[in-house]
Amino acid sequence: MSWINPDEIRSKFSALMSDMYQNEVPLYGELVDLVKDVNNITLIKNSRLQHQLEQTGELSRLSQERHGAIRIGKPEELFNMRRIFAVMGMQPVGYYDLVPAGVPVHSTAFRAVDAQSLNVSPFRIFTSLLRLELIDDENLRQLAEQTLAKRQIFTEQALALTEKFEQQGGLNAEDAERFVTEVLETFRWHTDAPVTKELYQALHDQHRLIADVVAFKGPHINHLTPRTLDIDVVQVGMHERDIPPKAVIEGPPRRNCPILLRQTSFKALQEKVNFLNADAQQEGSHTARFGEIEQRGVALTPKGRELYDQLLSKTRQILGGAPTESNAAQYMALLAENFAAFPDSYAELRDQELAYFYYYLNADAAVTANKVWTEQDLPQLIQQGAVSIEPIVYEDFLPVSAAGIFQSNLGDHGQTSYQTVSNQDLFEQCLGAQVLDEIALYAETQQHSIAKVLAQLNTAA
Ligand code: OOG
Ligand code: NI
Numbered sequence: 320m321s322w323i324n325p326d327e328i329r330s331k332f333s334a335l336m337s338d339m340y341q342n343e344v345p346l347y348g349e350l351v352d353l354v355k356d357v358n359n360i361t362l363i364k365n366s367r368l369q370h371q372l373e374q375t376g377e378l379s380r381l382s383q384e385r386h387g388a389i390r391i392g393k394p395e396e397l398f399n400m401r402r403i404f405a406v407m408g409m410q411p412v413g414y415y416d417l418v419p420a421g422v423p424v425h426s427t428a429f430r431a432v433d434a435q436s437l438n439v440s441p442f443r444i445f446t447s448l449l450r451l452e453l454i455d456d457e458n459l460r461q462l463a464e465q466t467l468a469k470r471q472i473f474t475e476q477a478l479a480l481t482e483k484f485e486q487q488g489g490l491n492a493e494d495a496e497r498f499v500t501e502v503l504e505t506f507r508w509h510t511d512a513p514v515t516k517e518l519y520q521a522l523h524d525q526h527r528l529i530a531d532v533v534a535f536k537g538p539h540i541n542h543l544t545p546r547t548l549d550i551d552v553v554q555v556g557m558h559e560r561d562i563p564p565k566a567v568i569e570g571p572p573r574r575n576c577p578i579l580l581r582q583t584s585f586k587a588l589q590e591k592v593n594f595l596n597a598d599a600q601q602e603g604s605h606t607a608r609f610g611e612i613e614q615r616g617v618a619l620t621p622k623g624r625e626l627y628d629q630l631l632s633k634t635r636q637i638l639g640g641a642p643t644e645s646n647a648a649q650y651m652a653l654l655a656e657n658f659a660a661f662p663d664s665y666a667e668l669r670d671q672e673l674a675y676f677y678y679y680l681n682a683d684a685a686v687t688a689n690k691v692w693t694e695q696d697l698p699q700l701i702q703q704g705a706v707s708i709e710p711i712v713y714e715d716f717l718p719v720s721a722a723g724i725f726q727s728n729l730g731d732h733g734q735t736s737y738q739t740v741s742n743q744d745l746f747e748q749c750l751g752a753q754v755l756d757e758i759a760l761y762a763e764t765q766q767h768s769i770a771k772v773l774a775q776l777n778t779a780a
Contacts, residue, residue, distance in 0.1 A: 322489025325408030326431065326439040332407055332499045333385055333442035336506060340387075340543045343508050346562055347543060347610040350585065353556050354545045354612055355382060361548040368548065375677060375709050376438040385545055386613070388445040389506065389538040390424060390531060392467040394749035396538070397448050399473055399481075401750050403502055404429040406484045408436055409443065411754045413715050416741035420641075420722030422729075423453040423526055423737060425746050427754050428716055434764055437714060441546075445716055448749060449532045453737050454525055463522060463533045466514055472537040477501040506540040508590070508608070516594040516601050527729045531607045541728075542584065542611045550581050550614040557585060562610070565727040566647040569720035571627065572655040575663050577616025578674065579627065579713045582720055584611035587728035609728050617665070617710035618761040623673035630657045631719060641723065669708055670698070675761040676708040678772045692776040694769060706772055711764055715757045 341348035358381060362369045372378040391397055401411060409429040417424050430443035451467075454460040480498045484490050490498055512519065514534045523530035532538070547553045551573055557564040562585045570581040587609040593600040619627060634650070634657045635641060642650035661673075668674040678697070684705035686692075692700070700706040747753050 321491070322487070323492055323495040325406065326436045328490070328495050328499060329407035329409060329431065329442055330383075330440035331495075332502065333383065333440055335499055335503050336387060336442075336540060337385060337543060339503060339507065340540055344588065344608055344610065346585065346588065349560060350557070350562055350610040350612065351545055353560055353562070354547045354553055357552050357556060358382070358548045361552070365548075371709055374679070375712070376434070377712065380438050380441055381546065381548075383440065383442075385441070385543050386428075386443045386445060387506075387540050387543045388447070389540060390447045390449060390528065391472070391538045392449050392451075392470075392532045394448070396472055397446070397749045398751045399478065400446060401429070401752060402481050402485070403473070403477065403505075404444065406481055406490065406498060411446075411750060411752065412760070413757045414741075414743045414746060414754050415716060415718045415721060416743075417447070417718060417722050417725065418450065418453070418737050418741065420719065420726075421736055422528060422722055422725045423450045424448060424528065425450065425741065425743075426716075426721070427746070427750070430714060432755065432760055441714070443714070445721065448746065449529065451529075454529065456525065459521055459525060462518060463529065466518070466533050470513065470536060472505050474501045474504050477505065505537055507537065508539045509536040510591060511536070511593045511600070512595065512603075512605075514595060516596070516603050519592075519594055519603065519605075527606075528725070531605070534605075539608065541607050542609045542724075544582075544611040544613050547612045547614050550583060550612060553612055554583055557583075565723075566644045567642045567650055567723070569723040570717060571616075571631075571661075572651065572658050574616075574658070574661075576665050576668065576710070577614060578619060578623070578661070578668075579616055580715075580717055580720065581614045581616075582611060582724060584609050584724055584727060607728065611724060615712050615714075617668065617674040617676070618713040618715075619674050620672055620762075621758060622671075623668070624758075626661060626673065630661060633657055641726070665708060665710060666701075669701075675711040675765045677711055677765070677768045679707050679709065679768075680772045680775045681705055681707055686776055692773050694773070697769070700776075705776075711761055713761075 408431050410432055411427040412430055413428055415426040424447035426447040428443050428445050431437050451460055451463055480494055512534050513536055519530055519534045522533050554564055565584050568581050568583045571578050587606045589604050589606045592603050592605045594603050634654050637653055638650055662668055669676055686705055
């Protein structure tokens with residue numbers, strides 16, 4: 320029996336999801352067009368970047384680079400999500416606590432983990448679990464729980480095929496085909512809400528995000544995100560094409576050597592909703608769905624990440640909090656000023672062990688025989704031009720940025736402060752598994768490529 324490769328299932332699923340979302344949110348389709356135009360021009364202007372993307376295998380996946388996000392309501396939903404994503408070769412990576420930023424969720428990102436699978440399809444889903452225990456109104460919390468208890472967000476077929484995958488160890492072509500169309504149903508937008516307008520309003524008044532989860536039949540995909548090679552140009556282009564961007568670009572400032580992740584989005588759209596009513600349906604609206612773009616840079620080591628966090632929080636301290644529409648320009652200027660302290664060449668980032676890299680033995684490298692090459696020789700080999708490096712792209716998310724993306728489509732009243740500590744154990748209990756440590760994954764990838772180069776050198780010698 321031959322099973323379909325999970326990478327292929329994921330690739331198919333992400334293409335379907337993209338089509339569905341462009342249909343549901345036409346403005347997202349326009350954003351995708353803009354990103355394509357900007358990427359083409361950037362590659363023509365920057366042959367170094369073109370070479371880098373060819374070398375690391377990312378060029379072919381550039382236009383399909385996407386992530387999406389969902390918010391789910393109960394532990395059992397998270398548990399089944401994990402099983403379903405596993406069929407597509409996606410594992411939960413990282414734990415993100417958004418509560419300190421005033422958003423009552425904790426999250427993980429489901430994604431492929433090895434470089435080759437990521438090159439086939441980089442699609443990931445940022446998945447947040449609502450923390451109902453943070454609703455302080457006892458009565459409302461119970462109503463929310465009862466509403467969620469009644470819903471089933473997966474089709475019977477989707478669950479049955481997932482079970483089949485678990486039992487057989489794979490799906491055949493026909494089952495895989497059915498699997499992706501069944502799973503897509505879970506992420507669809509529903510105009511008919513299973514709650515009254517009053518309950519929606521009460522949930523909304525607690526936190527818009529609570530209404531977004533509890534008042535709907537399922538976890539509609541709330542945004543998709545293509546990858547851009549020049550986020551600042553896209554941000555300007557959004558203004559020109561009447562795609563209203565959020566005020567600031569989240570993450571680090573513009574640099575020669577991009578680090579981590581920069582993100583911006585267009586503001587969520589107001590959409591029509593039919594609420595339950597005693598005799599008929601009652602019309603209303605909800606604002607949740609938007610489009611986002613991301614520009615990714617090199618993954619940082621724990622030392623690099625510490626420096627990043629420190630410079631970011633220093634910037635926000637000087638500003639007096641998270642940036643808003645009114646101080647956006649000041650924030651971006653302050654950010655650039657403070658990040659001048661972050662080395663901005665790949666050589667320095669490598670030498671100071673701030674970031675992770677792939678190592679390549681150059682084809683024309685002239686190496687000395689009669690020597691056993693070790694990791695200690697790498698700086699010298701790089702200097703001689705025998706070995707070169709390319710950045711390992713950061714594949715994960717940033718909690719402060721994620722909170723900024725959440726807030727920008729929740730409106731300025733989305734800010735609430737909670738007295739709760741982060742709870743990875745609880746999250747993992749609901750998930751039914753432990754999340755993978757993203758730092759370990761990057762370190763492993765780097766180590767793997769170093770080992771390969773050393774092996775090549777030592778057999779050549
Ligand atoms: C998720 C927001 C986080 C990102 O790219 O950081 C996110 C959400 O709004 O549900 O997608
Ligand atoms: Ni996002």
